[in-house]
Amino acid sequence: MSEFPFRFGVNEFTTQPWSYEEDVARYAALGVEAIEICEAKLDPQDAVRQISMAREAGLAISAVQPRIRTFFGSKMTPQPQAVEARVDAFASSLKTLAPHAEGAAFVMNTGAPLQGNMQRCLDETVHYLRRLSPLAADLGVTLAVEPLNPTSINAETAIWTIDQALDLLDAVGHKACGLCLDYWNIWQQPECEAAIRRAGSRIFVVQASDWRTPLSAMDRLIPGSGIIPLGGLLHATWEAGFRGVCTLEIFSSDVPDSLYKQDLHEVIRLSREGLGRAWYDHREKITG
Template structure:
């Protein structure tokens, strides 16, 4: 049994939406955060290379990247461009532009919303385009991680909502550079979630954590340890699956009366790290007592 929290701690820039990219880097480094998940939307197109290098110079590892366009089909979060080929081209351009400054990182994506509810077409075309992009990612020294989203996002942002659906899609792609982005907020309610995580095994490329209450908006997540997600169990299942990477805090908190974005964001990060560590420790103690 691993005693201390075994994963490096990272923060996704969506978590600190009110801060600029430069503020993210400065605050994360000062707080002892070990990795940053970069959101391309926060980069200045004229200074993106300089900003990426500044993040690495601060001591932060670049664990993952959220491209500006990260769905092949339409998305409420990023509705333009509309054409699938244009969206795929935009994703490829993000790979080419940012990968040289994020070696080994995973570029996170999902399917987008099926046109006219045609999920089969959405899945088939996603597989087709990932087969085209996977060799490019390999050549650039990065990976692609597909993220199943919560059922609240079906036909808005995604056509897949379980770990097993994502694994089926990855099987169809059949390329080692394509894997899974495991966001606990999105997948914790699926049946036998722990078992699905263990089945994912080496295909887990990215892990994201926050906590759940019945959402008050489309952007409503909580500090880990303050909601309903059995984080300790999921974290241990992730370790048992063989994942040894970064556990990244990803919080959205818009259009809610108690927005975390209006609070002290340094404390949000501190309390989130403590919540994850406590969840790991409490579950470990529970397993030991049961043994």
């Protein structure tokens, strides 16, 4: 089997039962190359030292999930409610964590439109991203807007396709603001591979897992065990020019076969194998 071309990373939501310290130590021991830090796992009084632990363990910090990562309220993080307070919280995360995570992308999405007013949500998101993108650039990091699956419309997001995200990025118009491409979220959109290629250099973050019809709002599978055509999406991402980290991001709560209750070391190992197999099988398919 050919080498998987992307560096392999793990998002800390994937190992929800582990502490931050356990994540760092166990990822490094498993040969994981990069970590996507979830601020919710950090101790606010000790975050700087904790982040330094990742680099000391040999893990690149590919991305950060801020504690508050939507400008409008969301089901996952409903408080604070006021938009300005949420923007301030996001900016605070940038100022605190970015100096210790140089080169990382801070992932965000719109949040849920108030009273279903998607246009207002998009307009204000653009407004605040125009404010925060120069700050991110000054701090040596980027912002990555993530379109979410249609199951999250009016609960977590006002955008659910790559092209909607690209329209938003065009409106922001700053090179520090790009795209977070989560295959679980976008694989069902029409002509998905072509949309990935169109995104090109604006892809800052890539996340992978696999799909079954969800049994809860937090139900993702090990790559290769579901129905997402991962091989085609991975190849389209490579053809788009992305050369960064492919990050495993799994949620698995409120389901009878939760991966959080299984051996998470094995979940990571099988996920890495599944991604490599998807890449290889698709390459063999197109080359014969």
